[in-house]
Amino acid sequence: MSAIEEAVAELARLPGIGRKTAARLTYFLLKQPRAVIERLAKALLNLAEQVKACSVCGNWSDTDPCLICADTRRDRSMLCVVEDAADIAAIEKTGEYRGLYHVLGGHLSPLDGVGPEQLRLDSLVARVANGSVVREVILATDPSMEGEVTATYVRGLLERYGVRISRIALGLPVGGDLEYADSVTIARALAARREMTG
Amino acid sequence: MGLVSTPAIVLHAIKYGETSKIVKLATRDYGIQSAIAKGAGRPKSRFGAQLEILSEGTAHLYLKPSRELQTLAGFEVLRLRPGLAGEVRRYAAAQVLTELVLRCAPAEPHAWLFEFLSRQLDRLAEVTSVKLDEAALSAVWQLVRILGFAPQLDYCARDGRSLGAGAARFSISDGGLVCSACAAGRRTALLSRDDREALQHLVAGSYDSPVNLSARHAAAHRRLLARFVRFHLAEGREFKALDFWERLPWRDT
Ligand SMILES: [Zn+2]
Ligand SMILES: [Zn+2]
Numbered sequence: 001m002s003a004i005e006e007a008v009a010e011l012a013r014l015p016g017i018g019r020k021t022a023a024r025l026t027y028f029l030l031k032q033p034r035a036v037i038e039r040l041a042k043a044l045l046n047l048a049e050q051v052k053a054c055s056v057c058g059n060w061s062d063t064d065p066c067l068i069c070a071d072t073r074r075d076r077s078m079l080c081v082v083e084d085a086a087d088i089a090a091i092e093k094t095g096e097y098r099g100l101y102h103v104l105g106g107h108l109s110p111l112d113g114v115g116p117e118q119l120r121l122d123s124l125v126a127r128v129a130n131g132s133v134v135r136e137v138i139l140a141t142d143p144s145m146e147g148e149v150t151a152t153y154v155r156g157l158l159e160r161y162g163v164r165i166s167r168i169a170l171g172l173p174v175g176g177d178l179e180y181a182d183s184v185t186i187a188r189a190l191a192a193r194r195e196m197t198g
Numbered sequence: 199m200g201l202v203s204t205p206a207i208v209l210h211a212i213k214y215g216e217t218s219k220i221v222k223l224a225t226r227d228y229g230i231q232s233a234i235a236k237g238a239g240r241p242k243s244r245f246g247a248q249l250e251i252l253s254e255g256t257a258h259l260y261l262k263p264s265r266e267l268q269t270l271a272g273f274e275v276l277r278l279r280p281g282l283a284g285e286v287r288r289y290a291a292a293q294v295l296t297e298l299v300l301r302c303a304p305a306e307p308h309a310w311l312f313e314f315l316s317r318q319l320d321r322l323a324e325v326t327s328v329k330l331d332e333a334a335l336s337a338v339w340q341l342v343r344i345l346g347f348a349p350q351l352d353y354c355a356r357d358g359r360s361l362g363a364g365a366a367r368f369s370i371s372d373g374g375l376v377c378s379a380c381a382a383g384r385r386t387a388l389l390s391r392d393d394r395e396a397l398q399h400l401v402a403g404s405y406d407s408p409v410n411l412s413a414r415h416a417a418a419h420r421r422l423l424a425r426f427v428r429f430h431l432a433e434g435r436e437f438k439a440l441d442f443w444e445r446l447p448w449r450d451t
Contacts, residue, residue, distance in 0.1 A: 017215070110290060110293050110439040110441070110443070111210065111293050111296060111297055111438060111439045112438070115442050144250055145251050145283055145289075146251065149282070149283040149286060149289040152289075153286050
């Protein structure tokens with residue numbers, strides 16, 4: 001494989017990039033000064049070398065714990081459970097939430113081989129279990145069938161610990177992916193969250 | 199073939215790129231089809247929430263029989279079935295049906311298979327918690343039967359001898375009940391008279407059956423059915439939804 005083919009193949013693996021776009025990007029990069037390509041390569045390497053999942057919440061971060069977990073001004077009695085780290089960014093943008101987060105790393109999808117063992121559930125239980133300062137867990141998994149059933153599962157896991165468990169008020173009709181919902185919608189869904197009962 | 203419209207159930211959906219989804223549909227008129235829904239990942243797309251798995255509606259497809267991936271032009275949802283997410287057991291059973299249809303259903307369209315799936319998903323979404331285990335077992339056993347793998351429950355699966363009433367031995371590898379002579383030295387599961395009767399009702403799918411399984415019995419029936427499917431339908435493939443369903447605790451924890 002030539003260097004050009006290799007670059008095209010690697011770029012084409014990115015979401016939303018087909019082979020045509022990958023080829024266009026490759027030829028664009030070829031025309032750039034070497035320093036531009038070096039900066040891009042270094043930025044990508046830094047991603048791999050410096051960014052790690054926060055050992056507490058699972059958020060991507062340069063530091064461990066992440067800046068949110070380390071921030072003493074945040075409300076430690078509230079824990080917001082999300083599917084992906086990208087959802088944290090979407091909720092942070094609203095500026096309406098001052099608690100901590102927990103990233104599950106996906107949703108239940110047995111058909112795709114994603115069961116409870118594949119999600120960060122043990123560490124979630126540990127954060128909520130006896131002696132914890134957490135008083136409310138907000139389940140902010142995606143407003144999709146998989147997100148809803150994941151919320152149902154997590155509620156079942158946590159209900160014995162006597163915390164308030166609530167679900168953000170985004171019904172299925174909103175559809176799809178929390179990450180892509182706008183700030184106003186997310187802020188409203190947080191404010192109107194409802195207690196989840198069995 | 200051009201643009202066609204057909205009743206369809208969304209069996210599987212994955213994000214493709216930033217804004218599209220690839221869905222697998224069980225359609226009534228064109229069998230199982232994979233299709234790309236361009237723009238379905240955008241929050242305000244014309245597909246909205248309509249491409250949720252296990253939902254049902256009318257799919258508008260650009261069909262080219264020579265292609266593996268069709269184009270979904272639109273989907274009008276009729277049933278979202280949010281009830282399936284209300285208990286993990288409901289969703290897990292629905293995923294087992296989905297898995298069996300995706301792996302084992304014939305490629306050519308069968309309207310009755312579509313109607314069966316639609317009816318069973320409705321039932322799994324709506325049945326009371328108490329009757330849920332039975333509904334799930336019955337749905338999966340019936341699908342196994344429809345796919346051509348009905349267990350032999352009327353006479354010995356090995357030598358065709360008639361079986362006495364009461365408790366009996368079930369041999370997974372022989373595909374059904376076996377007489378005591380055949381059971382000797384073979385791996386079998388002993389079914390009590392009640393369990394044998396329950397199994398008959400579950401496979402036949404009699405709705406007002408007198409079956410009343412305790413949670414522990416339901417779990418045993420799940421294990422038997424899962425082993426049966428793995429032996430007769432899996433052909434070495436993994437059935438991950440089936441594994442998940444089989445391992446569910448007796449009660450939601
Ligand atoms: Zn953190
Ligand atoms: Zn025999």
